[in-house]
Amino acid sequence: MGRLVPAVTRALDILELFLEGDGTLTAPDIVRRLHLPRTTVHELVATLTARSYLVPVPGRPGHYRLGVRPYQLGSRYAEQLDLAAEGQQVARSVAQTCDETVHVAILEDTDVIYVAKVDSTQAVRMVSAAGRRLPAHCTAVGKMLLACLTADELAARVPEGAELHGMTPHSITDPSALRAELERVAERGTAVEESESNPDVSCVAAPVRDRSGRVVAALSVSVPLVRWSAERRAELEELARSGAARLSERLGHRGL
Structure with missing residues (x-):
């Protein structure tokens, strides 16, 4: 197996956090739970949001939930x-x-x-x-x-x-x-x-x-x-x- 890419691993760790609880998190929540630098979390959340893996929760500033892209990937997996x-x-x-x-x-x-x-x-x-x-x-x-x-x-x-x-x-x-x-x-x-x-x-x-x-x-x-x-x-x-x-x-x- 090849070398794991730290940035990708961190991004996936963030996504997997949304499988727990009510499915909504803030950037400070992620910082606290993954013990990552605040700047790193904000950059990763911004990237995941830009790619539709995360979306802001309407009416709840600073809160995020899973976007449509994980659902599309999961649906394709289920089809197979x-x-x-x-x-x-x-x-x-x-x-x-x-x-x-x-x-x-x-x-x-x-x-x-x-x-x-x-x-x-x-x-x-x-x-x-x-x-x-x-x-x-x-x-x-x-x-x-x-x-x-x-x-x-x-x-x-x-x-x-x-x-x-x-x-x-x-x-x-x-x-x-x-x-x-x-x-x-x-x-x-x-x-x-x-x-x-x-x-x-x-x-x-x-x-x-x-x-x-x-x-x-x-x-x-x-x-x-x-x-x-x-x-x-x-x-x-x-x-x-x-x-x-x-x-x-x-x-x-x-x-x-």
């Missing part, structure tokens, strides 16, 4: 994002941590479609494939995605009295029971499946958000029952949360 490619990279990282099978899936009507997958290296493991489609109500990723729908969206997909086909004796097949489970998922922030799509596998999942905060996918970790326990479930729920948060960040989500 590929959920499957980004998901595959994060899934690989999660799988390396726990050595279990990791999936990223999206919701299509009442099914989930796996768009990324990394296998465990262990002898006993889940066998699946990217591109596979399964009933959402039978999977952790599906329950996570269904739980993030509005009431109207859920009713359109799973109306009262709908016939839900099970994949194992443990699958939820009653719409009312499914709604109760989805309420628990929404409250907990993660979904759990215990032998509901495969009698020999349990799974945990967490939501993946895009830059607007919308849930666009779910990341899951699947475990054969021989390695499943309450302690392992808690470990993997936290790992799924952190993996989903990393993927969300790669998709432009800034978090709460």
Whole structure:
């Protein structure tokens, strides 16, 4: 890697300050927080303002906020994002941590479609494939995605009295029971499946958000029952949360 240019580094440090708080700062704020000379800050702020990276806040003399140029750059970056490619990279990282099978899936009507997958290296493991489609109500990723729908969206997909086909004796097949489970998922922030799509596998999942905060996918970790326990479930729920948060960040989500 080549030598870093100090002036560019300082300018980027200034821009990144605007990601915090209410998104407005004065030059003295920047001087105090970055410990830079006052003259240097004023010159950099003037340059960033001239290039539309910063703009003065109307009615608040001396205050600045981000301008249109960072938004344009962010929009171009978002256009180039590929959920499957980004998901595959994060899934690989999660799988390396726990050595279990990791999936990223999206919701299509009442099914989930796996768009990324990394296998465990262990002898006993889940066998699946990217591109596979399964009933959402039978999977952790599906329950996570269904739980993030509005009431109207859920009713359109799973109306009262709908016939839900099970994949194992443990699958939820009653719409009312499914709604109760989805309420628990929404409250907990993660979904759990215990032998509901495969009698020999349990799974945990967490939501993946895009830059607007919308849930666009779910990341899951699947475990054969021989390695499943309450302690392992808690470990993997936290790992799924952190993996989903990393993927969300790669998709432009800034978090709460």
